Amino acid sequence: MTLTRAAAGLLLASLGCFMAFLALSRAYWLFLHPRFAWLTLAAGLLLALLGLLLALDGRRRVSLSACLALLVFLPLAWLAAIQAESGGFAPGIPGMSPATDPGPPTLRLDGTDYLRLNPAELLILTDKEGGPDGRALTTEGFVLRTPQMDAAGEVALVRLVINCCFADALAAGVRVRVADPAALTPGAWLRVAGRLAPAPGLSGPPPAVPGVIATVLAENGVFLAEVIEALPESEQPYVFEIRSEPPFAY
Amino acid sequence: MPAELVLFATIATAIVIEAAPFLLLGCLLSAVFEHCAPAEGLERYLPRSAAGQVAAGCLAGVLLPTCECGVVPVVRRFLAKGVPPRTALAFMLAAPVANPVVLASTWVAFRGDLSMVLGRLACVLLPAVLLGAHFGRRPARGLLRHGLDLDLAMGCGCGCDAGSGAKPRGLAAIRSILSGAGAEFLHMGAFLIAGSLAAAAIKTFLPASWLAAVAASPLLAIPAMMLLAVLLSVCSEADAFVAASFATFPAAARLAFIGLGPMLDLKLIPLYLAVFSPRLAKALLLVPALAVLAVCLLFHLLLGSGGLSAGWPGGLP
Structure with missing residues (x-):
């Protein structure tokens, strides 16, 4: 005993x-x-x-x-x-997300200043009363695809939103209209810059992320990409803060 | 390393680490309560009428906010200290929802849709009143599982001999409280781990396409979301945001998710079976489920698919 x-x-x-x-x-x-x-x-x-x-x-x-x-x-x-933490346990600061510099709130691409926000904030902006306002916007996330979205010439760009813990995570983002969805690998990280436009909701089931309860995509619009850049996997793949107006928590 | 195994381990770890502080708080409260509360019973501080005792249990969460992760050890201690079973049982079912923190998170998640907040309260208060009134007539000893005698169980869930002699004082008292809380955490934590492993398995291996298939019909969607609430075992402080995200489901089905989860999930089922008599444990498994089903069907009949508002597309804060 x-x-x-x-x-x-x-x-x-x-x-x-x-x-x-x-x-x-x-x-x-x-x-x-x-x-x-x-x-x-x-x-x-x-x-x-x-x-x-x-x-x-x-x-x-x-x-x-x-x-x-x-x-x-x-x-x-x-x-x-x-x-x-396969790279070894580096010390962190309790209460803080990883210390990555998010950079300036706008990004200049091809001569245009795009306002930065995360995909969940883009979702809220898309479904806001009054609809998309045509601002130049840019966001980063990973790609999801379904056969229905492929047929519509769209992919989903999402990030995982953590409210409490990973077990409660939701994938949130928007549909992005692209020339060739098949050219984009599911899970690949992208930066897209462009504008929101009104569009009917998603046809068919939303794409799924393994282990994540649900994927939430904007219902009232689609993102028209003017610039698409491939990115390495983000050092901070999750979203812990969401704001409905600038300054956004990109 | 198989990706599914890593995902399973990550989800299980996240659930346990998230719930552990709240379970620990419950065990500490329980140990302090055991040491400090008068041994002769607390019933004299509560209303004498049966209705008053049940109402006190339903409303106690306002003063003692708790989530479902830590409520069972607190209730065990309540019973040992003479809190009337009517009050203790009503508290156990109602407090994880009927408290300011969870009601506020529900309000925010559903963007001020009062029908969801009130509906959620109805979901927990109905079984709290029913079970509190019915089982509250029995002696506290008869509500616990055979072999989990009140004195032994409450001295600590781990079976120390506290209560059999003079209470320690000073530093010895603090040490006794802390080791008692540790023993109780160890005992309850085993069930938390079992439930978390089961929930992680469901999250890892349940195909998401199954969910979409049941979303179309309220008659199918309500029980499906109830089952999902049990299987996913999301903490009551976070589940409103998860429920709000199921935008394609009728409001009544989302209400079923946030109504049942705090009373019945894979973390609670092993605890109910381990702590309470088989009769009460069966009632705890059945009555909340039936009550939530009835409330949600009524909600759907009265308010339709969207509740009072059209809901919040996306359900994000």
Whole structure:
């Protein structure tokens, strides 16, 4: 019994250490919204303390099944964390998303200044009352395709929006009219610049992203691309903040 | 490394890490409550009438906001300390929704659609009142699973001998509270992990095309969204944004998602079965589902597919 209790306490402390470690690493935001990092850190440190106290408290009895659950979970969590931060665990700042410079709020392409926004903000702008206003806009995201969209000469450009954690993520974005959808690989990152135009809603089911609950695309318009540029995979693929008017959280 | 395995591990980890602080808070509250609350019972601080006790449970979430992840250990402790079962059961079902945080997030997610906020409240208050009134007549000991005796279980879910002797004081009391909370977290956390693994499996392997197939008919969409709420096990503080995103589903179906999830999901089912008597556990699995189905069908009959407003295309904040 003493051995089981000690093992249970150490497993609990390990979970606490893992949570604290994750909250202090750059991999955190791949699992949860950065605003929860302090909460995870505090809970992790407290759990580590509780685990040690439990291991030393001779009055407590613990069940073997509880230990087994942690024995299954901890390696799985470690695997996920390693995959998320395959480049090594660089230190992060709790509560902050990765420190990438977003650059200026507008981008000059082919002599035109385009206002930058993320695909979820573009979605809101498209479906806003009054419809698209013809502004020059640019956004970045990854490509999704369906046979129906291919036939309509469109692809979807989306990013994952994290409200709380990755398990609650939604893919949000707009349809982009392009010359040849088949030339664009699903999952490839693009920058598109152009203007919104009114259009009927999507015909057929929305494209799916593995592991993501739903894909939400603007219903009242389509993005007419004037410039399309291929990008390397974004260092910050998720959207944690959405604004409905400038300055946008691009 | 297979991509599905990485996705499965990521989702399971995200759910556990997201829920763990709230479960820990519930266990800490439970341990503090065990140590500090008077042993002779708390019923004297609550209304004496049955209706008053149920109403107190339904409204207690305003003062003690909690999410479904941590509510079960708190309720166990309530029962041990003499909180009337009417109040404790009503609190368990209502508090994860009937609290300012979740009601505000529902209001925001559905862009001020009051019908969704009120409908969500109705979804949880109806089974809270029904189960609180029905099972509240029984002694607290009879509501727990056999072998989970009140004194033992509440001394800690892990079975310490707290309660059998004089309570420790000072630093020893703090240490006792913390190790008790740790033991209870360990016990409850096992069920959280089991539920999270199941939800992650569903999210990873359920084809998204299945969802679209059931969206067309309210009669199909409401139970489908109820099932989805159980399987996806989204936290009550985030589920409104997820539900709002199902823009092609009728409003009543989206209401079913946010109405049932906080009372019944893959995190809660193992907890109900582990903590409560088989009769109460069965009721906790059935009554909320039937109540939500009834409320949502009525909602659809009264307000149609769009609720009071046309909804929020995209459902994003």
